[in-house]
Amino acid sequence: MTSPARPPATRLPLAGLPLTGLKVLELGHYIAGPFATRLLADMGAEVVKVEPPEGDPIRGWGSRHNGHPVWFSIHGRNKLSVTLDLKNPRDQARLLKLAARADALVENFRPGYLERIGLGPDRLREANPRLVIARVSGYGQDGPYRDKPAFGAIGEAMGGLRHLTANPGQTELPPPRCGLSISDDLAGMYAAMAVVSACWGRDAGEGGGGRTIDINLVDSVFSLSEGILPEYGLTGKIRQPAGAAIPTAAPTNTYPCADGKWLCVAGNSDFIFRRLMAAIGRPDLADDPRMADNGGRCAHAAELDAAIADWTRTLPAREAQERLEAVDVPCSRLFDIRDIAEDPHFLARDSVMSVDDPLLGPVLHPAAPFRFDGVTPREMVRWTGPAAGAHNEQVFQDWLGEEQQA
Structure with a gap:
């Protein structure tokens, strides 16, 4: 044809x-x-x-x-x-x-x-x-x-x-x-x-x-290098791989779920962070003075990531996403092309x-x-x-x- x-x-x-x-x-x-x-x-x-x-x-x-x-x-x-x-x-x-x-x-x-x-x-x-x-x-x-x-x-x-x-x-x-x-x-x-x-x-x-x-x-x-070049020029710092995290904002990462899938969560702002911690049952972290601002959360990102991952591992990715979206926390499952082609x-x-x-x-x-x-x-x-x-x-x-x- x-x-x-x-x-x-x-x-x-x-x-x-x-x-x-x-x-x-x-x-x-x-x-x-x-x-x-x-x-x-x-x-x-x-x-x-x-x-x-x-x-x-x-x-x-x-x-x-x-x-x-x-x-x-x-x-x-x-x-x-x-x-x-x-x-x-x-x-x-x-x-x-x-x-x-x-x-x-x-x-x-x-x-x-x-x-x-x-x-x-x-x-x-x-x-x-x-x-x-x-x-x-x-x-x-x-x-x-x-x-x-x-x-x-x-x-x-x-x-x-x-x-x-x-x-x-x-x-x-x-x-x-x-x-x-x-x-x-x-x-x-x-x-x-x-x-x-x-x-x-x-x-x-x-x-x-x-x-x-x-x-x-x-x-x-x-x-697309954002602030990487001026950081190097002024401080000599060479940005290193961060995996799924964002080194300048926390908590933001991708977390394992009970069904073997992954959930991307962006809890960047102070208000979103508090809602996220309440949703995963860790309001104590929201009240921790070390986590009061983004700089402190970045310094303790590993601790926050571990707490969020402990929660996501108990739920399928779709359910975890629905629970976080219900309290207005930005998040998404990792979509493959079938997910995209069928998504409403x-x-x-x-x-x-x-x-x-x-x-x-x-x-x-x-x-x-x-x-x-x-x-x-x-x-x-x-x-x-x-x-x-x-x-x-x-x-x-x-x-x-x-x-x-x-």
């Missing part, structure tokens, strides 16, 4: 979405660049994903259903896919014509690759001086590491995240990754934000043509929704993480990830006036 060449007219971008009318070219592969353009497409931008004739390599990742990649249903949603061989002079000329019609271009090749094949920013801007170009890479477009290869795991490692994901004192096993391609996703979010900002600045008359944006995986992870809150908000994919059939999608009044989450998913080149005829006709792809 193949994707329709042109999505149904009722599924075209909605006037109620803020980026309707913005034209974006994606020269992206794998995760970071395509994630940026997925966010832009979810907000209404007309995104043309330029793939090699064999398709984005990410199409070969993950599970398959009906012979088609499941992941790409989300990864390519709301995008128009065309296939071009960027090393072919004729296809390069076609890409430059597309760039002349675009507001922005997002790419995540290794630094220097587009220049080597003759499609660097200088040539793209000959076609369109107002083009905003977002370049996503492992280490950035300059610096001594610019030419080193990188994937998401490297961003986590060098950006400081992996050092912090270990359990304290654990040396036998390596610190685990968070389970998602967090550095790619962060870089993609920053790229999408920067593209919108650069387009707004250009169109607001700030002067000059389109800007070039430099985003990289390492800096994207490092940007996710379902009521259409955060999890079933959509019809021409390649896969009915498939679950996560909603876009942003909501705009006047547009429902379901309306924002206008079509699912298409087959490679599914929109060649449409794009080359609508953007370039070509009757058909030669």
